[in-house]
Amino acid sequence: GQQLNQSPQSMFIQEGxxxxxxxxxxxxxxxxxxxxxxxxxxxxxxxALYKAGELTSNGRLTAQFGITRKDSFLNIxxxxxxxxxxxxxxxxxxxxxxDGLTFGKGTHLIIQP
Amino acid sequence: xxxxxxxxxxxxTQMGQEVILxxxxxxxxxxxxxxRQILGQKVEFLVSFYNNEISEKSEIFDDQxxxxxxxxxxxxxxxxxxxxxxxxxYFCASSGMDRSYYEQYFGPGTRLTVT
Numbered sequence: 001g002q003q004l005n006q007s008p009q010s011m012f013i014q015e016g017x018x019x020x021x022x023x024x025x026x027x028x029x030x031x032x033x034x035x036x037x038x039x040x041x042x043x044x045x046x047x048a049l050y051k052a053g054e055l056t057s058n059g060r061l062t063a064q065f066g067i068t069r070k071d072s073f074l075n076i077x078x079x080x081x082x083x084x085x086x087x088x089x090x091x092x093x094x095x096x097x098x099d100g101l102t103f104g105k106g107t108h109l110i111i112q113p
Numbered sequence: 114x115x116x117x118x119x120x121x122x123x124x125x126t127q128m129g130q131e132v133i134l135x136x137x138x139x140x141x142x143x144x145x146x147x148x149r150q151i152l153g154q155k156v157e158f159l160v161s162f163y164n165n166e167i168s169e170k171s172e173i174f175d176d177q178x179x180x181x182x183x184x185x186x187x188x189x190x191x192x193x194x195x196x197x198x199x200x201x202x203y204f205c206a207s208s209g210m211d212r213s214y215y216e217q218y219f220g221p222g223t224r225l226t227v228t
Contacts (some may be wrong), residue, residue: 031215033215035219040224041222042204042220043156043204043219045217046219047214050215063129082118098169099161100146100158100161100169100171101148101156101217102157103157103158104155105154106155
């Protein structure tokens with residue numbers, strides 16, 4: 001099946017630093033989504049990307065859908081303590097709403113005081 | 114802000130027993146999904162449901178699993194005879210129409226523990 005490679009696996013940063021993480025795939029996806037998951041909770045949708053090359057922001061978060069449709073990155077600017085959590089990329093194929101999402105393994109963000 | 118709700122939050126069951134996990138999707142959404150997440154691992158797709166039938170299912174979703182929309186608000190996942198390896202968090206998700214068709218919103222999950 002389709003696989004997403006997400007990196008880095010974990011990040012240890014200082015509060016106020018910028019963060020960058022990315023996902024790559026051997027397959028094309030029509031939609032890329034980025035989620036954040038806190039311990040014991042469900043994934044929360046952060047950003048959805050629909051077109052190759054699209055750059056979308058949500059507050060301090062910026063994400064881009066790669067031109068090849070096989071990759072995406074997420075940037076977080078000026079990190080704050082509540083940014084701690086696991087960030088997942090997810091891709092969806094050509095079936096649209098009926099398609100299940102393929103998730104990456106996550107990037108665990110840890111902020112050191 | 115509308116949200117997906119799930120019950121129970123934690124279910125403990127013995128191996129071989131049947132369990133039913135319940136979800137109430139966001140009210141105007143039309144697509145419904147179940148996912149699972151084994152502790153420490155990534156989220157895995159199980160099944161999608163639209164117009165009262167399964168749209169897509171993964172290899173994980175074998176004959177032990179079934180889904181149902183018994184009324185206008187609930188969406189359930191049944192595991193007929195649980196196995197130890199079914200222990201995981203189970204997430205329900207839903208998505209709507211137009212552009213939000215692609216945006217899947219997740220519930221808080223049900224932690225299933227099979228002993």
